Amino acid sequence: MVKKTRRILIAKPGLDGHDRGAKVLVRSLRDAGFEVIYTGIRQTPEMIVRTALQEDVDVVGLSLLSGAHMTLFPRVAKLLKEAGLDGVLLLGGGIIPDADVPGLKKQGVTEVFGPGTPTGDIVSFLQKWFAEREGAGAASPAAHGKKA
Amino acid sequence: MARRRKPAAAAADLVSRIERGEPGAIARALSLVTDESEGYEALLGPLFRRSGRSHKIGFCGAPGSGKSSLINRLVTCFRKAGDTVGILAVDPTSPFTGGAFLGDRLRIQEHSLDEGVFMRSLASRGMVGGLNAAIFPALHVLEAAGFDRILVETVGTGQDEVDIVEVVDTVVCVTAPYQGDEFQAMKAGTTEIADLFVVNKADLQEVDRALGAIRDALSLGPEVRAGWQVRVVPAAAATGQGVAEAAAIIDEHRASLKATGEGERRRRRQLRKELSLLVASLIARNTLERIGERHIDALLAGTTDPLTLGRALLTEEI
Numbered sequence: 001m002v003k004k005t006r007r008i009l010i011a012k013p014g015l016d017g018h019d020r021g022a023k024v025l026v027r028s029l030r031d032a033g034f035e036v037i038y039t040g041i042r043q044t045p046e047m048i049v050r051t052a053l054q055e056d057v058d059v060v061g062l063s064l065l066s067g068a069h070m071t072l073f074p075r076v077a078k079l080l081k082e083a084g085l086d087g088v089l090l091l092g093g094g095i096i097p098d099a100d101v102p103g104l105k106k107q108g109v110t111e112v113f114g115p116g117t118p119t120g121d122i123v124s125f126l127q128k129w130f131a132e133r134e135g136a137g138a139a140s141p142a143a144h145g146k147k148a
Numbered sequence: 149m150a151r152r153r154k155p156a157a158a159a160a161d162l163v164s165r166i167e168r169g170e171p172g173a174i175a176r177a178l179s180l181v182t183d184e185s186e187g188y189e190a191l192l193g194p195l196f197r198r199s200g201r202s203h204k205i206g207f208c209g210a211p212g213s214g215k216s217s218l219i220n221r222l223v224t225c226f227r228k229a230g231d232t233v234g235i236l237a238v239d240p241t242s243p244f245t246g247g248a249f250l251g252d253r254l255r256i257q258e259h260s261l262d263e264g265v266f267m268r269s270l271a272s273r274g275m276v277g278g279l280n281a282a283i284f285p286a287l288h289v290l291e292a293a294g295f296d297r298i299l300v301e302t303v304g305t306g307q308d309e310v311d312i313v314e315v316v317d318t319v320v321c322v323t324a325p326y327q328g329d330e331f332q333a334m335k336a337g338t339t340e341i342a343d344l345f346v347v348n349k350a351d352l353q354e355v356d357r358a359l360g361a362i363r364d365a366l367s368l369g370p371e372v373r374a375g376w377q378v379r380v381v382p383a384a385a386a387t388g389q390g391v392a393e394a395a396a397i398i399d400e401h402r403a404s405l406k407a408t409g410e411g412e413r414r415r416r417r418q419l420r421k422e423l424s425l426l427v428a429s430l431i432a433r434n435t436l437e438r439i440g441e442r443h444i445d446a447l448l449a450g451t452t453d454p455l456t457l458g459r460a461l462l463t464e465e466i
Contacts (some may be wrong), residue, residue, distance in 0.1 A: 004184075004185070005271070005273075026249055029247065030242065030245070030248060030249045031245055032245065033242075033246045034247050035250060035271050036247070036248065037250045037253055037269050038251060038253070039254060040254035043257070047261055050261060053171050054171055054174075054175050054260075054267055055175070055253070055268060056178065056179045084172055
């Protein structure tokens with residue numbers, strides 16, 4: 001059996017105090033039936049990963065508008081892996097130039113959602129991801145990606 | 149694969165990792181017991197046998213009173229005293245979508261890197277009374293991990309959020325200026341269960357009026373219950389003012405629980421509540437599953453009534 005609840009952490013790494021986008025996302029994910037946790041602004045990658053670990057979330061969404069994404073996003077990806085959270089889906093959002101997206105994807109960020117993305121697109125993406133994982137989990141519990 | 153082993157062996161392994169304080173194991177166990185996922189039942193016994201040693205402190209009070217911010221400050225006090233701290237913070241689940249925004253965490257995030265602090269946000273998931281239905285198993289996970297203090301923050305829904313008194317050892321009611329006069333404080337409900345009132349936001353004007361309202365209301369009845377005089381203290385989570393005093397009173401209360409035997413009485417009350425919740429959920433699960441169309445047909449036909457049928461469903465296979 002797989003987890004029934006779907007938990008998502010929205011996090012703001014680095015020195016960026018602009019979190020209206022993060023809050024809009026928290027609201028739309030809540031309304032889509034997810035349990036959403038928000039870290040607040042100015043978090044280090046270490047704080048974000050420790051929060052993801054304690055809260056046992058399925059997804060971490062990073063929002064950053066300051067331009068430091070090429071440093072901070074891969075750092076979060078690396079720390080997640082070191083913490084044994086390989087199964088956690090890592091997403092990015094904010095002011096991310098298109099040219100940076102392939103690099104981020106190579107370094108552990110599964111998808112990047114730029115400005116103007118309808119929140120419905122993100123919700124659909126997540127629902128699809130959860131459905132696929134839960135489908136796979138039903139066939140083979142070990143594929144859940146959590147350490148038992 | 150640990151997952152493929154017998155549930156008892158997997159549970160024993162997980163429990164020993166919890167006892168070593170591994171955050172990943174604690175987090176995993178909290179998910180298992182709150183989701184009731186496969187293998188959780190094998191955990192409950194071992195976890196229960198390791199419970200009962202931590203000082204459990206509950207926080208109730210209206211939304212926006214500053215419960216999370218006060219907890220944030222208290223954690224600093226407890227950590228300075230050398231105590232480890234576990235936190236369970238409950239926020240409401242939407243009855244419409246099942247979703248939740250678990251927002252307590254962001255007030256307490258400054259402790260996120262402290263190895264001696266573990267915080268978990270819980271959604272109420274349909275349980276009324278300001279808690280989560282799996283609150284006892286969740287507490288036992290943190291108790292097994294050996295935290296000296298476990299802080300439980302309720303949803304903060306309002307006046308009758310009193311289940312917390314049957315869950316924790318010490319109840320802190322957090323209020324703030326402009327939350328009502330002495331008539332509010334005289335009402336039944338959360339104001340009856342507090343061992344300590346913290347009038348938060350004491351940096352605001354009108355704090356004296358708020359303190360006075362609670363003291364007035366308390367003075368109308370017996371001053372001392374089970375050897376403990378309910379205390380009222382002003383504090384400001386924003387500045388830290390009064391937080392050390394609140395922590396000291398919480399310790400005094402813990403000592404009083406031991407000295408008067410009230411601690412034992414409360415422990416018995418907690419166990420009764422835990423057992424009652426569990427039995428209720430087992431009965432509900434077993435019985436509700438058996439309700440079928442034929443029972444509805446019987447009601448429609450008027451051959452029975454809900455009470456007769458309900459009693460029959462509880463006691464026999466019909």
